[in-house]
Amino acid sequence: MTVADQETTTTRIRHPFHVDDEGVNRPPGPDKHPYYGHFAATGSGVVPIVRQINGEPVPALLICRYADVKEVLRRQDIFSRTAARHADPIDLTGIMLGMDGAEHARVRGTVKDRFTRPAVHDLAARIEAEAAEQLAVLRARGGPADLLADFAIPLTLHAICDLLGVPPADRAQFRRWGDAYLADSELTRDEAARAAQEMGGYLWAQLERRRGCPAPDLLTRIAAAAADETVDIQVKLPISLLVGGWETTANSIATFVHVLHSRPYRDHPTAWEYLLDHPAKLDAAVTELERLYSTANADNMPRRVLADVTLPSGARLRAGELVIASHDAANRDPGVFPDPERMDFDRDPNPHLSFGYGPHYCLGAHLGALEVRTALGLLLRELPGLRLAVQPGEVRWKAGHSILGPEELPVRW
Template sequence: MTTTAQREPLAYPFEQPDGLGLHPVYAELRQRPPARVRMAYGEDAWLVTRYADAKALLSDPRFSMAAAVGRDRPRVRPVVVSGGGLLSTDGPDHHRLRATVAKAFTARRVERLRERVREIAGDLSRDMLMSGPAADLGDRFAFPLAITVIGELLGISQDNHVRVRDWLDVMMSHTVTAEEFHKWNSTFAAYTADLVELRRREPGDDLFSALVRAHDEEGRISMGELMALAPVLISAGFVTTFNQIANSCYVLLVRPDRFASLRGRPEALPRAVEELLRFVPLPNGFAFPRYATEDIELGGARIRAGDPVLVDTAAANRDPGMFHDPDELVLDRAVNPHLSFGHGPHYCIGAHLARVELQVALEVLLEDMPGLRLAVPEEELRWKTGTMVNGLHELPVTW
């Protein structure tokens, strides 16, 4: 049995290697019970890295996200984000909020969006081809695809896309000061309030109009909850998808044989996308703590009531106890129960939409640019630092 007194907490998150490699300490941590870690700010926490432990915790209601509200939660920056949204509630409140937005993300509705996603991706691809090589695949393709899809779903006009991206750059920064964070957050709150009034005057078929109706007409959510839902839906629907598309393209382009193996095989894309989701370590110190509501034994560690616990899904996705050759990219991996979208009641509500965007993005690029390749040597690529989501500053490509 491990106790808090037996080991000095490790500094977390671990220094990220260049690219999308995982720090070698994860392999060691998976050999023993959950470790104690210390982030730059907030309380010490337990860190879960093994697949079985992570899956068990994510589905166990005794580990609460709502209990983090008001706590000095472990984090990478001084500011504490206030609660009230999907990631700060449990039980009936979480179910109520989730049900309010779930209709927009059902598999049937998202599949109806597939052709629209393909239309957007095709337009972006043709624009790149007409402009001629080279181009930044992130800026010219991944970014506008992700922001346009989530923007149309939520009801955010195209002229606000860059504004939203600038706001999210600040929200995802490890190094943002409390003053800067609150300044940008206030600006975005004002934008959200304006959007509420716009959708009251001009309701549509978008998700934001549905949220306004849920507050004004149905009384299912409070105004505070509506304001808290907006940034979560935008950030989850854009930041992760944008970077996952760009990172997935990078992973394939530095392995040209894998990219070539997908040409002319659209039926292979669903499995390939699942493997890319498992293989790419997207979060970088970006974990929402869950607090134990009672003493719980997890993976050989005694978690005391009130202790925060962090789950590193990237480490769990490389657990050799669950995945054969976990550090290898196996695009036709048959069994792939990765945790990139989480597990249990907080499973990512937009998972199916993200899958569709990734499948369509690769399908269009493979069809339109079969000769797509990096325009610079891999070692010249610049990885972002000090941000909660791993990604490149740019992804120069030619064809």
């Protein structure tokens, strides 16, 4: 019996799992919905769901088992992003995330060598200097402060803007545009469209300027290497790098600090205090935090099944079905991660899928990981007395947004 045959006896679950009656996804905190662990460990691991897209219900299948998720993310020949773009909560026309095959490889190839592990390693000193500068600003402001707005966002925004070559005077505007662009609820769709249009106009002007006056930055690279692409692709490539380059990483920093201060770990009152006593565990701790508390909200982008296929688990899918590969469920598959809900800084191996897998593996994964580790390491060394300025449960989490994170993170030291 295929998954489609099961629909007659299975009620479709509304997705995302924290969506309310207004159609807005309102996560109550950093913890993932209990459904993820449940679906990864029980049943077929393929769950009928329904999403609201442009006011219309769109049925899909949530893929939850680790091996199945990897298969969906790996096989562009069977699982197409291009054929499923109409089912995206965010307009990804012209953006790498919405492409398949040769088109995706061509556009990604324009910039991918600047985000490899060796290339990012060469940026370490620059990132450390930027983090130290932002920490000095935070300290000068005094407590309480907002760790997100006063430290994490400036650090990550300046890092990606430096690479692209966006002038410092223009950077604050990108936070406003980025917040609107990544909104994924019906209530904010018009604002997202306006933000994309305004960002596109700005970046097109920057690209045109680089064609006449090249500079040693990524905008110049895009202006030259992508000159034969459509205007839409040319402007949306830097949009995706800008928005993805700071929003996800800044929210990871804030989310992980919240978790470290609100969870006990072994014989320590908090995981933060454990890391103060065991600084060598920072890298492994960040990897485990990435597994449990991914800032990608509501799973990966949908894909259309192009041909009948059997997944590694044995579940059969039919051509035409819409599937959503859930990295949050896969990260809780007990066959890969024993006792998956337990935070374990000694978990080894830890092959989580929070950055994706296959051709669409997150282009900025190495840069983001470097920034998170640099930021947390600096805070642990220089502000060991850092603590939340409110109770953990009082922190408000962003609603109707494709990136999970706090609206603000009040801290003192």
